[in-house]
Structure formats: structure tokens, C-alpha cells
Amino acid sequence: MVHLYKSVTILHKLSPFNGKVVDILIKNGKIAEIGNDLTDPEAKVIQEDGLCCSIGWFDIGAFVGEPGYEHRESIESLIKAAAYGGYTEVACLPNVNPVTQTKSSxxxxxxxxxxTPVRLHAIAAVTHNLEGKDLAELIDLKEAGAIAFADGNTSIQASDTVLKALEYLKIFGGVLINRPENAKLANGGxxxxxxxxxxLGLKGIPSMAEEMQLKRDLxxxxxxxGRLHFSQVSTAGAVHAIREAKRQGLQITCDVAAHQVxxxxxxxxxFDTNYKVSPPFRSQKDREAxxxxxxxxxxxxxxxxxxxxxxxxxxxxxxxAEAGVIGLQTAFSVAMKSFSDKIPLQDIVELIxxxxxxxxxxxxxxxxxxxxANLTFFNPKTTWRFTENVNASASKNSPFLEEELTGCVFATHQQGIVTFNPAYPNSLQ
Structure with a gap:
């Protein structure tokens, strides 16, 4: 199939067409031409006012339930949800059954x-069976294709384990991903x-639980x-510590959940369990930070x-109830809602x-x-509703279900496959 997108705004800082309105011709899975007034007699012509294009979006740390927890999310349902949400690549957590800790896994x-429309990458286990004690076979896992190492959404509690992991991963330039949370301080929160x-009469999780663990890891x-990535920071103290550590030249990076603020x-x-997340929604001071x-x-x-x-x-x-929400289909819209007053659309796209x-x-x-073609087409001004009918996940735990959102994915192109988002008004699917 040949697709010709007309009058699309390019948003990719490394492209010579960044910020320009152009036509994009995609043929046989490749970008055949970029320019103005393009034509092709075989092409399906697509023209949507306000349509933008970037390189395909990449998500870090999504849960896929296969193998072992397919009732929560299968690989097929995750790929569909990710593609509808604009992602062409997803790095998956290792907490499946059996754990992602072998070459074969x-x-x-x-x-x-x-x-498939989405390429999946493995984040392999740091420790055997995600127990936080003995290191997994990290070099073998790297050679098999693991792109990073983490114990799922569980913070490694033992200091000596973090130390050994950072030292060992230095051998091949590997990245450790860790959630900063002191389990004893957060216990029961x-x-x-x-x-x-x-x-509300609910036991709280103090900011200190995140900040103490993060400072230890620093x-x-x-x-x-070594090289460490902090997953889902949520407190003012945490980001202040990370900012200072970066100024000192430490090899650290961090992310935030789209829904966090x-x-x-x-x-x-x-008491609505769709709002129960980890780390939890925090204070206005934390939001501002x-x-x-x-x-x-x-x-x-x-x-x-x-x-x-x-x-x-x-x-x-x-x-x-368990903590967590589905987010692949809504992450871009929620990020627009959360961050567009602080940073331009271009920067939001670069971040993801x-x-x-x-x-x-x-x-x-x-x-x-x-x-x-590894591309995401989207319209930042289009409103849409995240309904059960368009939810592609095997689960539906979301505070945004049935909500109207702004910023909608139109389509993705990856591995020669085009996926049109059924939630987009007048979708081509």
C-alpha cells in the first residue's frame, strides 16, 4: 500500500524538514519522498488539517503479561494498544512468568x-527471580538483546546489590533502571x-521513602x-537531588509518568481504585517541582x-486493590494536558x-x-474520547476511561505496517 500524507508538519529536531509543512510519500515501508506538491497515482491520499509527523514514539517500562499473565495483557493486546497510542517501539518490564532472565526469554x-506494528524490546531482570539478591546473567542477557536491566517495578532494596549491579554493568556499558522507593518506609501506604x-483515613507513603532511596543510589x-536511570520520580526532593547530581556530572537519567501531575x-x-498508582499522586509542591x-x-x-x-x-x-493504570493509548494526550503549559509541543514529542x-x-x-518508515502521525488539537470500545488493552483500569482528551494519534508506520487509530475522529480503520 502506498500512502501520501499532504500538508504535514514535521516535528523532529534532527530532520532538515523540522518545523516545515511538507508532503510525505510512504511506499513499500520506506519514506519514498518528502517535499511539496507530491503526487503518486497509486497512493491513498491523506489530508487532515493540523496533522503532524515525528519519528515513532518509544516507551520505557510497560508491563506485558505474556507469558504467565495474559489475562492482564497479552503481547497482541499490548502491541495494539501501543500502536493506537502512537508508539512504534516499547521496552517491556521483566516481571512476567517465567521472569525475563534467560536468553530464550x-x-x-x-x-x-x-x-508487527510495534517492535518490543526486553528489559531483563537485574537479579535472579527479581529477588534483589543474586545478579542474573547480565552479559548473556545483553548478548541476547536486552537493552536495559531492572527488577520490574520493584526497587532494589539491598545497597550491596545495587553496587554490584552498577559495577558489573560497566563492563559493557549497560543501564540499570531502578525505582527509588524504600520498601520499609512505604510499607502499607x-x-x-x-x-x-x-x-481519608488511609496510610500514607511519605516523600522520604522515595528521596532517601534515590539519594542512596546517587x-x-x-x-x-556507573549508569543509572531512575524510573517514575514523583517528589520535589527527588528532582532537586537529580538536578544537582547532573550538575556534578553523574551518569544518571530519569523519567516521569505522563499521569503523575x-x-x-x-x-x-x-476510594476509586483507578486512581491508585505507584508512586502515588502527590502534593501541589511536588507537582510544581x-x-x-x-x-x-x-x-x-x-x-x-x-x-x-x-x-x-x-x-x-x-x-x-493493586496500584497501577493502563497508559499506552492515553499517554500523549495526558502529557499534553500535564505539560503543554510548560514546554512546547516539539519538546513533548522529543521527550517521548x-x-x-x-x-x-x-x-x-x-x-x-x-x-x-518508523513514524507517528498525530494531531495535537484533535479531541477524542477514550471509551471501552476503543480501548485495546486486555484491562481497563484507567482514570481516563470515558473522558474527553485533547491530542490524538492518527496512525503509525513501522516494519512496513500502517496502523490507523480507531479513536481518531473519522479514522481510516
Missing amino acids: VEFLKQKSVN QMHEGVASTK QMVEYTN TFLDETLEP ILEAVADGTIDTIVSAHIPWDEEAKELEFDL STNSRNLLGLPIPALERGEL
Whole structure:
């Protein structure tokens, strides 16, 4: 199939066409031509007012339930949700069953996404069975294709394990991803510790639980000169510490969930488990610090924080329900809602496309003639509704379900496959 997109604004700083309105001809999975007044008798012509194009978006740390938890999310459903959300590549967490800690498990994930709309990458386990003790076979996993290493969404508690991991990963320039949370301080916490948690009678998770663990890890990085990425920072103290550590030249990066500043602890729906996330929605002070950190570049990328749960895990009392929301289909719209007052659209797109690859040392797709099409087409001003009918995930735990959102993906092109988003008004699907 040949597609000709007319009057599209390019948003990719490495492209010579950045900021320009051009036509894009895609033929046989490649960018055949970029220019003005293009024609092709075989092409399906697409013209949407306000349509933009960037390199395909890349998400770090989504949960895919296969193998072992397909009832929460299968590879097929994750790929569909990711493509509808504008992602052409996704790095998947290792907390499946069996854990992603062998060459064959890494290869399984890679092979499952051959000739699909979304290429999947493996984040392999740092420690055996994600227990936080003995290191996994890191070199073997790297050779098999693992692009980073983490113990899923679980913070490594033992200091000596973090130290050994950072030292070992230095051998081949590997990246450790760690969630900064002290499990003992956070134990039993249901939401951010503050006035709202007291009013609701729920045990709080103090900011200190994140900040103490993060500062410990910074000391480890300084000692080893290793490479560490902090996943889903959420507090003012955390971003201040990261900003200062970057000034000192430490090899660290960090991300924030798209939804993190959309709600506050005091404004979330009381006892609605779709608002129960980890890290929790925090205070206005934390929100302002996160927004400032995104604006000044302290935060390197925005992630979907896609954690699907089945109804049995969410339809419980708040203190018994699991934490997490699905986010692949809504991440861009929610990021626009959260951050567009602080940074321009161009920067939001760079955060979820170029920056996410850079921090993992991955090649950046080229948006040029003759290159394979790894592209996302989207309209930042189009409104749409995230309904159960367009939700492609196997789960539906989202505070944005049935909400009207602004900023909608139109289509993705990856591995010779075009995927049109059914949620886009007048979608071509």
C-alpha cells in the first residue's frame, strides 16, 4: 500500500524538514519522498488539517503479561494498544512468568514482535527471580538483546546489590533502571502521606521513602561511575537531588509518568481504585517541582507507566486493590494536558521519541528520504474520547476511561505496517 500524507508538519529536531509543512510519500515501508506538491497515482491520499509527523514514539517500562499473565495483557493486546497510542517501539518490564532472565526469554519477546506494528524490546531482570539478591546473567542477557536491566517495578532494596549491579554493568556499558522507593518506609501506604491521607483515613507513603532511596543510589553511582536511570520520580526532593547530581556530572537519567501531575492527592476521587498508582499522586509542591524539572531538562523522558490489572485486582477496597493504570493509548494526550503549559509541543514529542532512545543508547530513526518508515502521525488539537470500545488493552483500569482528551494519534508506520487509530475522529480503520 502506498500512502501520501499532504500538508504535514514535521516535528523532529534532527530532520532538515523540522518545523516545515511538507508532503510525505510512504511506499513499500520506506519514506519514498518528502517535499511539496507530491503526487503518486497509486497512493491513498491523506489530508487532515493540523496533522503532524515525528519519528515513532518509544516507551520505557510497560508491563506485558505474556507469558504467565495474559489475562492482564497479552503481547497482541499490548502491541495494539501501543500502536493506537502512537508508539512504534516499547521496552517491556521483566516481571512476567517465567521472569525475563534467560536468553530464550529475551529472544521470545523479540520474535513475538517481528512483522508487527510495534517492535518490543526486553528489559531483563537485574537479579535472579527479581529477588534483589543474586545478579542474573547480565552479559548473556545483553548478548541476547536486552537493552536495559531492572527488577520490574520493584526497587532494589539491598545497597550491596545495587553496587554490584552498577559495577558489573560497566563492563559493557549497560543501564540499570531502578525505582527509588524504600520498601520499609512505604510499607502499607495507599496514597501520598499528607493532609488528604489523614482525612481519608488511609496510610500514607511519605516523600522520604522515595528521596532517601534515590539519594542512596546517587551515592552508589558516584562511587562506581556507573549508569543509572531512575524510573517514575514523583517528589520535589527527588528532582532537586537529580538536578544537582547532573550538575556534578553523574551518569544518571530519569523519567516521569505522563499521569503523575494530572491529579493531586487532595483532588483524586476518594476510594476509586483507578486512581491508585505507584508512586502515588502527590502534593501541589511536588507537582510544581515536576513541571519545572520537565521544563529545564532535569527529567529526560515521559513514560506511559502502563500497568494493566484485571477487574478482580481493582474491584476491591482501596487498601486491598493493586496500584497501577493502563497508559499506552492515553499517554500523549495526558502529557499534553500535564505539560503543554510548560514546554512546547516539539519538546513533548522529543521527550517521548528521541530522548527515550538516547538514554538507552539506541539508534534514532531517520525522518529522511529512502529510510525505513518508523513514524507517528498525530494531531495535537484533535479531541477524542477514550471509551471501552476503543480501548485495546486486555484491562481497563484507567482514570481516563470515558473522558474527553485533547491530542490524538492518527496512525503509525513501522516494519512496513500502517496502523490507523480507531479513536481518531473519522479514522481510516
